[in-house]
Amino acid sequence: MKKFLLSTLIFIFSTFYGAMSMAELKTVSKSFNAPTGIAFDSSGAMYVTNWSGNSVVKIDTKGNKQTVYSNISSPAGIVIDKQDNIYVSSYSDDYILKITANGEAQKISDGYHTPTGIAFSNSGNLLITNRSTGEIVSLNLNSGQKEIIVRGLSTPVGVTQLPDNSLVVSQYSGRLTMIAHNGNKTELGSGFTRPGVGIVTVSPSVVAVIDNGANMVRQIDVKTKKLDTLVSSLSGAVALALYNNHYYIGTWGDGAVYSFNND
Structure with a gap:
C-alpha cells in the first residue's frame, strides 16, 4: 500500500511539474519551416533561419x-x-552569407563542408562548424582568411566560446566536447542523447545546449559536469538563443519559436 501511494505521489508530482514546465513556455511565433538558428539585432528584432524554407525571417518587437x-x-x-x-x-x-543592415547581401566566404552552427569568437572572428569533416573553422571577417582551429570532431553542429577562450562544441553523434586554448579536449556529453545546433554560453563555466534527441534544453557546468534540464517535451528542438535573460527555442516538429525565462 505504501509503495502504491508513493508511486501515485511521484506520478502526480511528475505530471504537475511537467505541466508547469510547459506552461512557462511562451509561444513567440509559428509557421516556420524547420527553424534552425535564432539571433537578435540591436533593436530587439529576432531573426530565424528557415532551413526548409530556404529563407531568413525577421520578427520585429511587435510580432x-x-x-x-x-x-x-x-x-x-x-x-x-x-x-x-x-x-x-x-x-x-x-x-557564408552576409546581409548588411541596409539589406545588401553577398557571399563572403565559401569552400566549407556542410557549415552548420556559427558563433562569434571572443576576438570577433566567425566560428563555423564543418559538420561533414569534423572541424571548427575560424573566419577573419576583415581579411577573409580562414583557419581550421579544431579537427577530429564527430558531426559538429554547434559551437560557443567561453570567456577563457575554451570552445564547447555540440556534436550530433552524441558528444559535447570542451576544447581548451591549448587544444586539450574534455568530453562532457555522457548525459546527452543528441546535442543539437543550439548552444550558448550562460556564464564563465556554464553552457546551455539543445538536446535534440531528448527534446530538451539542458544546462551543464563544464567544470563540475553537473547537468540540469531547463525545459522538456519540446517537439524536435534545434535552435537556441539567449537574449535579455530569456531563452528562445526553435522546434522543427511544430515549426515554432518558444521562449522562457533564464531564472
Whole structure:
C-alpha cells in the first residue's frame, strides 16, 4: 500500500511539474519551416533561419513577420554583429552569407563542408562548424582568411566560446566536447542523447545546449559536469538563443519559436 501511494505521489508530482514546465513556455511565433538558428539585432528584432524554407525571417518587437532574404539553400547558423550585419551559413551550398543592415547581401566566404552552427569568437572572428569533416573553422571577417582551429570532431553542429577562450562544441553523434586554448579536449556529453545546433554560453563555466534527441534544453557546468534540464517535451528542438535573460527555442516538429525565462 505504501509503495502504491508513493508511486501515485511521484506520478502526480511528475505530471504537475511537467505541466508547469510547459506552461512557462511562451509561444513567440509559428509557421516556420524547420527553424534552425535564432539571433537578435540591436533593436530587439529576432531573426530565424528557415532551413526548409530556404529563407531568413525577421520578427520585429511587435510580432510582425517579414522574409528578409530568400533563395539560400538550407540556412542553418545565424549571428548578428554590433552593426546589425547578419551572417548565415548555407548548409547545402557550403558558404557564408552576409546581409548588411541596409539589406545588401553577398557571399563572403565559401569552400566549407556542410557549415552548420556559427558563433562569434571572443576576438570577433566567425566560428563555423564543418559538420561533414569534423572541424571548427575560424573566419577573419576583415581579411577573409580562414583557419581550421579544431579537427577530429564527430558531426559538429554547434559551437560557443567561453570567456577563457575554451570552445564547447555540440556534436550530433552524441558528444559535447570542451576544447581548451591549448587544444586539450574534455568530453562532457555522457548525459546527452543528441546535442543539437543550439548552444550558448550562460556564464564563465556554464553552457546551455539543445538536446535534440531528448527534446530538451539542458544546462551543464563544464567544470563540475553537473547537468540540469531547463525545459522538456519540446517537439524536435534545434535552435537556441539567449537574449535579455530569456531563452528562445526553435522546434522543427511544430515549426515554432518558444521562449522562457533564464531564472
